[in-house]
Amino acid sequence: MEMHFKIFRFDPETDREPYYRDYVVATEPRERILDCLNRIKWEQDGTLGYRMSCAHGVCGSDGMRINGVCGLACQKLVKDYQGSEILLEPLPHFRILKDLVVDMEEFLDRVKAMQPYLLASTPPPERERLQGPEERRKVEDVIRCILCGSCTGACPAMDENPEYVGPAALVWAYRYLFDSRDGQYTERLKAADHPNAVWSCKNYFECTRVCPKGIPVTKSINLMKREINKVFGEKGPSS
Numbered sequence: 001m002e003m004h005f006k007i008f009r010f011d012p013e014t015d016r017e018p019y020y021r022d023y024v025v026a027t028e029p030r031e032r033i034l035d036c037l038n039r040i041k042w043e044q045d046g047t048l049g050y051r052m053s054c055a056h057g058v059c060g061s062d063g064m065r066i067n068g069v070c071g072l073a074c075q076k077l078v079k080d081y082q083g084s085e086i087l088l089e090p091l092p093h094f095r096i097l098k099d100l101v102v103d104m105e106e107f108l109d110r111v112k113a114m115q116p117y118l119l120a121s122t123p124p125p126e127r128e129r130l131q132g133p134e135e136r137r138k139v140e141d142v143i144r145c146i147l148c149g150s151c152t153g154a155c156p157a158m159d160e161n162p163e164y165v166g167p168a169a170l171v172w173a174y175r176y177l178f179d180s181r182d183g184q185y186t187e188r189l190k191a192a193d194h195p196n197a198v199w200s201c202k203n204y205f206e207c208t209r210v211c212p213k214g215i216p217v218t219k220s221i222n223l224m225k226r227e228i229n230k231v232f233g234e235k236g237p238s239s
């Protein structure tokens with residue numbers, strides 16, 4: 001079967017404006033969008049820029065917008081787009097480096113600002129810090145995050161407040177806030193209690209819809225809002 005692709009192109013070194021280029025690919029229904037991209041690059045147009053690594057939904061590097069919906073090209077099957085042209089664009093809310101390749105630096109800086117690592121307040125035990133099944137269950141969903149950026153790309157609240165840290169950063173904030181082994185609970189809760197953090201989320205649920213790892217992103221943000229209100233009092237957005 002033949003699939004028709006329209007792909008966003010922009011090389012800031014040579015192009016004044018972005019444009020779209022059409023490609024036709026011979027493919028099979030069970031193949032993935034990433035397979036088609038590889039075929040385009042290897043057989044038709046070596047200048048096409050996109051990221052990929054694992055090709056199995058693990059590394060998070062091929063996040064892009066596919067027919068208007070953010071997701072991983074390696075997780076989308078051609079058969080689900082049969083009968084329509086497939087439009088491929090870079091993730092929104094990210095600076096474009098070239099074609100489908102976006103700059104992840106600011107996104108990762110916002111995640112890093114949440115201190116996405118264990119900050120224990122007790123000396124290291126002889127062997128390891130233990131966590132019971134119930135405690136582990138609290139963070140079970142969010143540890144699946146692969147930092148693909150799909151949630152932040154899809155979130156309409158990013159348009160309303162470009163300073164919003166974005167849903168992915170909040171997933172990482174949640175991940176350590178509710179980790180029973182961490183010792184920075186109050187500091188982490190304070191970091192989440194900011195107009196550019198949880199209070200920028202307006203419950204659009206787009207992040208939850210697009211997350212390739214099925215993380216309940218909006219629910220996690222709402223649980224942090226509830227925790228803030230419980231601990232600091234019902235005061236609405238802090239300043």
Ligand code: SF4
Binds near residue numbers: 146152167211
């Ligand atoms: Fe990607 Fe989901 Fe993590 Fe967002 S929460 S970066 S969509 S894996």
Ligand code: FES
Binds near residue numbers: 051056062073074
């Ligand atoms: Fe690694 Fe798609 S290429 S997640």
